[in-house]
Amino acid sequence: MKNKFLYCIVSLAMVMMAACSSDRTADIKGILRTIPSDASAVMVIDLKSVLEKAGCEVDGTTVKPGKGIAKVMESSANSNIKEFLSNAKDGGMDPSAAALFIEGYNTYLTGIISDTNKFKASVEKEFGGKFEKEGDAEICGNMAVSGDRFWWCVNSNNSINANEIKHFVSLSEKQSILSNEIAAKLEDLEHDIEGWGDIKGCLNSLGLDFTSRASATMAIEAMFVDAVEFAWNIDFLKGKLEAEVMVLNSKGGIAKFNFPAAKIDAAVINKLGGTAAGFGALAVNPDMVKKLKEETGGKGFSMIGMLAGMVSCVDGTCAVALSDDGNMRGLISTTGHGTSDLVEALGQFGFEVNKEDKFLRINKGDAVGHLPASEAAEELKGSLAGFVYSGNMNMLPSGAVSLVAITFKPEKGGLEMNIKVKGKDQKKNILLSIIEAS
Numbered sequence: 001m002k003n004k005f006l007y008c009i010v011s012l013a014m015v016m017m018a019a020c021s022s023d024r025t026a027d028i029k030g031i032l033r034t035i036p037s038d039a040s041a042v043m044v045i046d047l048k049s050v051l052e053k054a055g056c057e058v059d060g061t062t063v064k065p066g067k068g069i070a071k072v073m074e075s076s077a078n079s080n081i082k083e084f085l086s087n088a089k090d091g092g093m094d095p096s097a098a099a100l101f102i103e104g105y106n107t108y109l110t111g112i113i114s115d116t117n118k119f120k121a122s123v124e125k126e127f128g129g130k131f132e133k134e135g136d137a138e139i140c141g142n143m144a145v146s147g148d149r150f151w152w153c154v155n156s157n158n159s160i161n162a163n164e165i166k167h168f169v170s171l172s173e174k175q176s177i178l179s180n181e182i183a184a185k186l187e188d189l190e191h192d193i194e195g196w197g198d199i200k201g202c203l204n205s206l207g208l209d210f211t212s213r214a215s216a217t218m219a220i221e222a223m224f225v226d227a228v229e230f231a232w233n234i235d236f237l238k239g240k241l242e243a244e245v246m247v248l249n250s251k252g253g254i255a256k257f258n259f260p261a262a263k264i265d266a267a268v269i270n271k272l273g274g275t276a277a278g279f280g281a282l283a284v285n286p287d288m289v290k291k292l293k294e295e296t297g298g299k300g301f302s303m304i305g306m307l308a309g310m311v312s313c314v315d316g317t318c319a320v321a322l323s324d325d326g327n328m329r330g331l332i333s334t335t336g337h338g339t340s341d342l343v344e345a346l347g348q349f350g351f352e353v354n355k356e357d358k359f360l361r362i363n364k365g366d367a368v369g370h371l372p373a374s375e376a377a378e379e380l381k382g383s384l385a386g387f388v389y390s391g392n393m394n395m396l397p398s399g400a401v402s403l404v405a406i407t408f409k410p411e412k413g414g415l416e417m418n419i420k421v422k423g424k425d426q427k428k429n430i431l432l433s434i435i436e437a438s
Helices: 002-013 024-032 047-053 067-075 079-088 116-127 162-169 181-187 199-205 210-223 266-272 286-296 302-313 340-348 373-380 430-437
Strands: 041-046 057-059 062-064 093-103 106-113 132-134 137-140 143-146 149-153 193-198 229-237 240-248 278-284 314-322 328-334 352-356 359-364 385-389 401-411 414-423
Touching: 024 041, 024 093, 024 106, 024 181, 041 047, 041 181, 041 199, 047 093, 047 229, 067 430, 093 199, 116 137, 116 143, 137 162, 143 162, 149 162, 181 193, 193 199, 199 210, 229 430, 240 430, 266 278, 266 314, 266 328, 266 373, 278 373, 286 302, 302 314, 302 340, 340 352, 340 359, 373 385, 373 401, 401 430, 414 430
Parallel strands: none
Antiparallel strands: 041 093, 041 193, 057 062, 093 106, 106 149, 132 137, 137 143, 143 149, 193 229, 229 240, 240 414, 278 314, 278 385, 314 328, 328 359, 352 359, 385 401, 401 414
């Protein structure tokens, strides 16, 4: 699902360089009104903001591609990208806003059409077919058009259900996602992308087996009080991407984190020293371990309960440096006593363990890479837990991205996940860098 979202975001960022402007808030409300209330997740994209941050010039009814995009259109060695950008230049889609949502096992991208003929021509060229009338909609490949709206079933292969489109169009406000107070707040966008999701619905949509879903559900219930939904936002900035994710309760407030939270001490990561492909850290205190024992007792978490017993000696920041080949080295802060069970367990997993004052220094092979411990420490300090990586980024455009940091920070009684993606070119919007690298 993650890769699918990224593809849609990047594609939408390039759309329609000659479309009419409109009232964004009204557009978003109109889009949300056609998303059913049982949707598992909804993501709204501020296309105008994304286009401007990618260097496009918006002037009334005209959006002109900036120098960066124009250069990609002229010089791209990838024929598919070049053809897409050329088609996108005049594709008839309104660049105000669009939404991606999951309903059942299908994922839809929906938005507003500003020029029906241009839009249809662009889609027909892409799919190599013609739009055909099916009920109240017109269908071509995975794309449906009804009035001034379009729906793209992004996980389908050359098919989309016209009856589903009829259902979406005929929804009342109470039957739509607008009936959910939290999801309805997406109408007032404050970020480039904002989203909402139902936790259980999203777990079901992932196609996990029963055991995996049950394990994930139990873990979430152990970590949070009344965790029902989650909300997130993403901003494309100069030289970086920033995202936030927050778990919510059934009343729409922040779900309480069920453990006493500590904060990572950057000095421990600096003490670990050296360079590596990535660094991870976790702040632990005795109250957290005690709570873990309580939460896992009698709930089928026998293995976690055993682990909680082993780590009773841990007190402070634990940090590890990793290389792409799986080697690692680390430091575990302890109380200074009662460490024998933990030392024995680490030895069984192939770690060499040495005691240094109140620290356990662990080692398995030679953890190498280019990320300095000091830089990782700066990203991780003040968090409960986190991971920073700058190694082999085959899953990301390596020509555009230099570092990814994921941290979990105590926030208003809950736990907020922050994601930062740093670009190699700090003077260029990272979205444009990603497009160029692709």
